[in-house]
Amino acid sequence: MSTWELFTSGFSVLMDPYTFLMVIFAIVVGTIFGALPGVSATMAVALGLPFTYSMAPVPAIVFLVAVYCSSITGGSITAILFKIPGVPSSAPTTFDGYPMAQRGEAGKALGIALGASAIGGLVSALAMLTLSPQLTQAALSFSPSDIFAVTFMGLSILTCLDSKNVLRTLISGLLGLLLACVGQDPMYAVQRLTFGSGELIAGLEMIPVLIGIFAVTEVLKQTTATKKLSADEGNASVNTKMPSFREWWGIKWVLARCSVIGTIIGILPGAGATIASFLCYSTETKLSKHPEKFGTGIIDGIAASETANNAATGGAMVPLLSLGIPGGNAAAVMMSALVLKGVQLGPLLLVNQPQYLSATFASMVVTNILMVFVAIGIAKIFAQILAVPYSYLGPIIIMLAIIGSYATNMSIADVKIMAIAGVLGLVISACHFNSAALILGLVLGVICEGNFSRAYTISRANLVAMFARPVAGTLMAVSVVLLLWPIVSPLFRKKKD
């Protein structure tokens, strides 16, 4: 089947009114699930599974893909409006989205988030349809040392996140990396830094820490300054206006880079949307002409994070469909549903059952376009909450944080971790440390250490051999320069003066 035939047959599937309605239903459900704290994309897909039991295989895959894509986008709504990342991959969206919402630019922030999500999703869908086999081969040729170098490059942002506080930002990032070590070591399952607590053996769950540091800390800060938050100045409802063409044109390279990086990261097994959004946010901070503005509420930050996490959804579908290897947890849930439906995932899918690839593509395209309109409607409903006095809204955020943390694993320990993370967020703020750097370290820590250990063993403890590969060597050299430049450049300047 040619690419064009795949293209047309995919859309003919969606011409069926029942399938089309199911896509719209899936977008509504997925966006709401994504916006609710504690309901991750994986959980959203898992919750969508029962709906597919009575469906034929093609509508089932169309439905699940729509839930998956829209849940990732839905996470940005609460990230921007309440500083609660609905899904972990929306955490970097809070860095710039929430300050914009506080400035009365929630509408523009949401417009950028939804538009960028759609662009990222569409680019990755196209890549999935046209370059699936090549992309899979490229991703599979990545060795552990290459993946380590990619994540290390993400960490090299640490010295750039706050140029006036390089040391404190570095300490925050290192603390995040140390927190990622809590629990069992990735190679031999030896317990580390658990301080005798059985509840920490599995490590720190990402969602409670994110919710604690972002949402709970914010409410605790507001406790001494009771006020009514308004989404748009003088207007309780959010006017979800799309940014101007000029603003979109200004971030064209951000959208292009993050779509490509997000798709590639999505393909890498074990990486996924969260790593993609953090890596792209860090990359854009490095490449920006005004890195000091990142974190203060600029559209580049939101676009980087949201383009990447949606591009990763298409990326995750590539190895799932063409090799039968799920790129992430949500893809794994989808895989189980498709296998139950008799779909033979793997290299023969394109030969024997090409309709699934075309249906996935068409579903992703339609979802990413329709999602913008559906999400605007849902965002408006969520935004009404902002008109509620903070004495009502604050307690609701605390309760959503508690339930969201608990719902991740049905674990009371996660709620305690969330509460401790909330207090830790206050301490971080009082000590002028950087919570974004801490989260970056925590997110990248596990994948960084795991791949470093594997690469170390494969290279028989030879560090030179580890980075002798072209990809790893180049990325490491670039990372070291990027990491040291903000520290070394002032010394050069002093000498010059």
Place this chain on the structure above:
Amino acid sequence: MFELICNVLLWAGLLYAYFFNVLEAPIPDRTARNPYTLKPDIWPKAIIILLLVCIAINIVNIIRKNRGNTDFTFASMFDMRIRRWLGIALVVAASFVLEPLGYMATCFLVLFLYGLLLGQTHVIRLFVFAVLVTLLLYVVFSVLLSVNLPRGTIPELRNFSLYVEGVVSSVKSAIGM
């Protein structure tokens, strides 16, 4: 001063962790003998060493910056307002009482008490709000999303949760859900 104390405590805590808590179980013999594996304690220890150095520099910077600052006293450490301390206490307490009290009572208490803490003076309105939001969140997460919210271990509260669940399930069956 708060910043300095936090940094010193963090430094001391990391030093303690370096010597006593990095590994909580012995490294398997085969791993220990293999010269080509990265021992499980190497990575965290390397991070701790870097942190000890960075925090030590930060401590020196804080002391230098505040030399001659008359406000740099132990008393200034307790500047944080009482309401924020109460907020912290409430959040931490909620995470600990969730298991014995269960979702219903914890949610109601958090919504009501935190509302008071944030300056809400209409007590009756707040009471009604707390009851309604408790039920709304219960319906969204427990009924629609099938999240098994904790019922509590105190018999009376557990029975109340079971009673509410019974009412909800009879409503569900009545409307054919």
